[in-house]
Structure formats: structure tokens, C-alpha cells
Amino acid sequence: FTSARLSNLKRHLKTHSDEKRYLCHLCPKAFRTATLLHNHVNTHTGTKPYKCSDCDTAFVTRGELSRHRRYKHTLEKPFKCTICEYSSVEASKMRRHIRSHTGERPYPCDLCSYASKDAYKLKRHMLTHTGEKRYECCVCRARFTQSGTMKIHMLQKHGENVPKHQCPHCSTLISRKSDLGVHLRNLHSYMEEAIKCSACEAVFHERYAFLQHKKTHRGGKGFKCAQCSYTCNQ
């Protein structure tokens, strides 16, 4: 702790020494100031004097209520990113966001070369070293490392009449959206170097069109050379 004024330092030192003269009568905890004790007692009694007028949540302090109202109701976001359109309610969120532009990674892992842009991702990453799987499917008891992974397991394995994703370029139906992305990249993206059909002179820049074309050589209508792979349709 550092401070420009000696008086502040003296006051700060008190926080280390004769602290916690205010005792909670409902539990063993103690506090430095009456206000802190008061707020703590409110957590026992559930007393939250500041009620939101637009929903039924309530808070211990006025500041918490006003932040809540910015998040949920007024959507006022005072902190604006100078690089993109993002804005945030809290300054710390903006600092965190800026790192997604700069790529700065201040949270290195002690056990591998990974470094994270925020504390939460590092903490989550550490679970990969311990092997902990803290989420369990309540139906089949399978375990997962992240809650979102379990959620999609629940949906895909135990869900009923889950809609699949229709590929916009062919008739394939795919369960997961991200797997449709893989499908699109593999079969429906433009390829710089063309593929030539081994049975004719046709040339393609899209894998799906190439595979569709190859099927036209099948079905017994073609004439196939017995010595090599040459075929033709006439």
C-alpha cells in the first residue's frame, strides 16, 4: 500500500492492527467499521433495502442497485472502445476487452506454455492439468470438463426431437453447428488449385461438385477399359 499523504497511511495501518472491533452477533465474524458490520448483518437477515423498480431483485447498497440497473435495464455503458463498437458498464471490462485487440496475455501457466488474457481463462485452463471433470450428466453419469460441453451432450444425447442443421448447399443434415462449419469448409469452399476428374477432363474448384460429378461415371452406363482405369460414356 502506498499513499501520497501520511494521514492516509496512518489510517491504513489501522486496518492491519486494531481491526475488527465490530462483532456480528449472529456469527463469529468481525469487522472494521460499523457500516461493514451493518452490511454483513443484512446478509444474515436478507435485508436488502435497495429494490429494483423494474425487476424483483434487491441490493444491500445503492451502488450495487445502480450498477444492476445499468446492466439489466438502462443499458447505459459509459466505457467505449476506441477501436471497435464495444462498450461496457465497468472499466475493468473495458480493460479486459482491450486485451482482445492487443493480444496481451498477462496470466501465464506455470505448467505449460499457455498464457491467458484474463484470470478466469487461466483458472479454467488449470483444470486441464489436474484432469478434473467437475460436471456430471445426471442421466448417464458421464463427466465433463466444462459446463457448456455437458450442456451440448445433454441436448444431443438425451434431448428429444432436436432440430439438426441443414447445409444450405446440399442435403446433408448435421447435429452440431460447428460441425456444419467443418462441412462447409471441407466440401463447399472454393479451392485455389482445381481437382481434375480421373475419368474425364472435367475440373472442379469445389469438393462437393467434384464428388457429385464422379457419381455420374458410375451406374454401369460407362465403358471401362479392362487394362487400366480409363472409362468413357460413349
Next chain:
DNA sequence: GAGACTGTCGCCCTCTGCTGGCAATCC
């Protein structure tokens, strides 16, 4: 002193989307 207000740190949650092993399918 006791509140009120502000700025900050930290915890934990969700939504999102890519990766690579695996097993089913196809030819």
C-alpha cells in the same frame, strides 16, 4: 464517528466456435 459515493478487484457464469480422435459408412 456514521453514512453515501466511487473506483477497483475478483469470482463465477454463459455463449461461442474450433480441434483432433473415433467409429460408421462408402466405394
Next chain:
DNA sequence: AGGATTGCCAGCAGAGGGCGACAGTCTC
């Protein structure tokens, strides 16, 4: 029969939202 292909799947990282708590300051 056997290799190539490809959706299924869990693992795992990117980004952002919401709240609890507290230190410092100011006002009364």
C-alpha cells in the same frame, strides 16, 4: 476386404455479463 471419408463427440480456448465485496474519499 480395406482404405478413404466424414459426421459425432468431448476437450478446450475466446469473449463477455453480472454481482459481491471492499478501500478510499467526501459530506454531514
